[in-house]
Amino acid sequence: MKRVFNFCAGPAALPVEVLEKAQSELLDYQGLGMSVMEMSHRSKEIVDMADRAVAGLRELLAVPDNYEILYLQGGATGQFSAIPMNLLGSNNKVDFIDTGDWSKKAIKEAQKYGDVHIAASTAEGNYTSVPTQADLNLRPDAAYVHYTPNETIRGVEFDYVPDTGDVPLVADMSSTILSRPIDVSKYGLIYAGAQKNIGPSGLCWVIIRKDLMDQAMDVCPSVLNYAEMAKAGSMLNTPPTLSLYLCGLVFDWLKEQGGVEGIGAVNGKKAETLYHYVDQSDFYQNPVAVNARSWMNIPFTLANADLDKQFLSESEAAGLTNLAGHRSVGGMRASIYNAVGQDAVDALIAFMQDFAERNQ
Ligand SMILES: *Cc1c(COP(=O)(O)O)cnc(C)c1O
Numbered sequence: 001m002k003r004v005f006n007f008c009a010g011p012a013a014l015p016v017e018v019l020e021k022a023q024s025e026l027l028d029y030q031g032l033g034m035s036v037m038e039m040s041h042r043s044k045e046i047v048d049m050a051d052r053a054v055a056g057l058r059e060l061l062a063v064p065d066n067y068e069i070l071y072l073q074g075g076a077t078g079q080f081s082a083i084p085m086n087l088l089g090s091n092n093k094v095d096f097i098d099t100g101d102w103s104k105k106a107i108k109e110a111q112k113y114g115d116v117h118i119a120a121s122t123a124e125g126n127y128t129s130v131p132t133q134a135d136l137n138l139r140p141d142a143a144y145v146h147y148t149p150n151e152t153i154r155g156v157e158f159d160y161v162p163d164t165g166d167v168p169l170v171a172d173m174s175s176t177i178l179s180r181p182i183d184v185s186k187y188g189l190i191y192a193g194a195q196k197n198i199g200p201s202g203l204c205w206v207i208i209r210k211d212l213m214d215q216a217m218d219v220c221p222s223v224l225n226y227a228e229m230a231k232a233g234s235m236l237n238t239p240p241t242l243s244l245y246l247c248g249l250v251f252d253w254l255k256e257q258g259g260v261e262g263i264g265a266v267n268g269k270k271a272e273t274l275y276h277y278v279d280q281s282d283f284y285q286n287p288v289a290v291n292a293r294s295w296m297n298i299p300f301t302l303a304n305a306d307l308d309k310q311f312l313s314e315s316e317a318a319g320l321t322n323l324a325g326h327r328s329v330g331g332m333r334a335s336i337y338n339a340v341g342q343d344a345v346d347a348l349i350a351f352m353q354d355f356a357e358r359n360q
Pocket of ligand 1: 150
């Protein structure tokens, strides 16, 4: 069997130990003679498994008691609609910080429900930086402020948490959650599609301050209604049980890596090695402002774009896969989430070095 170094932006690499554990339990989960996929989601075993997964995330991020943790369907994209439908009401003002492609998609959905104001945008600089706190033109009477701490496509990450005063801060952490410690109490709501840095696709995790939970619009579908889903333990309908099970295994694995502190140290080092190599090279380039560089998604271009195809086919042949940049920006992108180790980054750099020498 051969495992490649997988730099996919999502669905992304999973820890091999997690896949092995799932494989060992696939036919016979806990002596029940069937797989987790074949059991009622109302069974004690599945409910316990779900509770353990939720507790795992709560422990890893030290989520305070006044926050609810939900797992919902419809992806992070579903939350682009669910959040305005749950948080906007008689006050329908929402402020957005626009730092790229995912911000724009969230803005487009919110415009269907509320009065959207762009508090800052880095569009003019082609989304290669983050606005400073002083750049934020926030409305003190907004219902919430939305931002995207890590823009997955262009590899732009905030190096601070915006201060929004008493206005709740909402964060799309799809591609940065669990990459390092965070202070959950600074946020009103955190959400993250699972398939980047948690588990397989199928779930979006939502961490919400309980006092924000009970004000959904009447038209909000029950499966997207935070209060209703909380009351039903996120099982108002059938959840993707296999995805949930794998998320739980990833949380266990992360605890074995020393939690978010442990993995954060590894992630910081991985990103530093790759940026350092790119910066000292005259063959590769990264356009993002140094303070706004993502730890998880690292785009780079070649000095000569005519070599892109050759770079991709040769890297693929060398066991380094999914390095093409997003179709909207081109170039290359290495996504180095938690399950992609320093060994993968070192192998990538060795390949890049060799490729540059041969094509200089
Ligand atoms: C991938 C991604 C999304 C979309 O996630 P889906 O689960 O496919 O809806 C949203 N926001 C960010 C930052 C992402 O990286």
